[in-house]
Amino acid sequence: MEIKKYYVTGNTAQGFINLISSNLHGIDKTITLDASSLAHNTAILKRLIDEYKGKTKLEILKSSISHNYLEGIILREKNAAVLVKQGDRPSVTEFAKGLQIHDELENVYIQEMDFAKADEAAGDLIEKLLKDVPYKNREPHTYLRFFGTNTMDGIVNEVPHLISELERVYHIKGRAGTGKSTFMKKIANACLAHGLDIEQYHCSFDSNSIDMVLVPDLSICLFDSTDPHAFDPEDAAREEIIDLYEIAVTPGTDEMYHKEITELTSSYKNYMKKGLQVLKLKGEAIIKNEDAQNISETEIEQSVDAILKQINNN
Known part of the structure; x- marks a missing residue:
């Protein structure tokens, strides 16, 4: 993939999380942009993207504030990164309250879960994925x-x-x-034990959980394909569903606990909506402040020229 887009910061139930450090593995040169103007820094990053697009692989770090902004780029083939300086952000208490209720919802299904069946399914997939893959005698990175x-x-x-x-x-x-995160952790650990690097994407609601494991060397990934990021396979030749509810949960659980599940789901989603409204108000205040600032084209050009010299001066 010539251009890869992802996030390294998240507004989670555990507060503001920044995962940038693991992504700087192998990066020798890190250039930090002053965070006084998000729009100014984003303009610089977009110019750099235009400069390097098609010439080298790009990793674009998207903003957890708004789609209007970027948080950085990583040029792995040039061992360089350009990052917007990140400050602390206040926690959104509504997300934390929502997670507490979500934990109660999880308990409904945990009591009806056959973990041995889930473990067996994970073992079968590990065997399928790695049986013909040579072991790499190296220290893998996550x-x-x-x-x-x-x-x-x-x-x-x-x-x-x-x-x-x-x-x-x-x-x-x-x-x-129903063990989606645990299932993916087992696959991730098996790949790491085989000497393979992995990309581990954490849940932006509960950052202690995993929502995706991507293994570049195998060109495969597993991801939590449920609300709020539910997708159905579009290409049966390369996509398939593993349904842990069908595999490992007592049949009829949804119906048996319908009232409790409905109430808990509605309650935690209500807190999520409240939390998103808090982020919207904070974001609008940031954009209002950004709109009041003047962005100097001359300063942007000077910054871009200086950064290009630093990156290309190996």
Whole structure:
């Protein structure tokens, strides 16, 4: 993939999370942009993207504030990164309250879960993925990222982009608490033990959970394909569903606990909506402040020229 887009920051139930450090593995040169103007810094980054697009592989770090902004670029083949300086952001308490309720929803399904069956399914997939792959005697690396997050624009994701060129895509279906994250962690750990680097995309709601594991060397990924990032396979030749509810949960669980599930789902989603409204108001204030600033084309050009010299002066 010549251009890869993802997020390294997220507005989660655990607060503002920044995962940039793992993505600077192998990067010798890091150039930091002053965060005084997001629009100014984004303009610089877009100019740099235009300069390098088609010439080298690009990783574009999208903004967890708004689609209007970018947070950086990584030029791995040039061992360089240009990053917007990140400050702390206040936690959104509504997300934390929503997660507490979501944990109650998970418990409904956990009590009806056959974990041995889920483990067996994970073992079968590991065997399928790695049986013909030579072991690499090397120290593998895990890149920690988000494929989307909560922003002033709502819940956003880059799933279609990230899976577009992969040879095999596994849509992990299920319910809250049915082991989707645990299933993917098992696959990730097996690949790491085999000497393969992985890209591990964390959940932007509960950052302790995993929403995607992508293994570049195998050109495969597994991802949580449920709300709010539910997708159906579009190409049966390379995409398939693994449904942990069907595999490992007592049949009829949805019907048996229908009232409790409906109430808990409605309650936690209500807190999510409130949290997104908080982010929207904060984002609007940021944009209002940005609109009041003058962006100097001359300063942008001077900054871009200086950065290009730093990157290309190996």
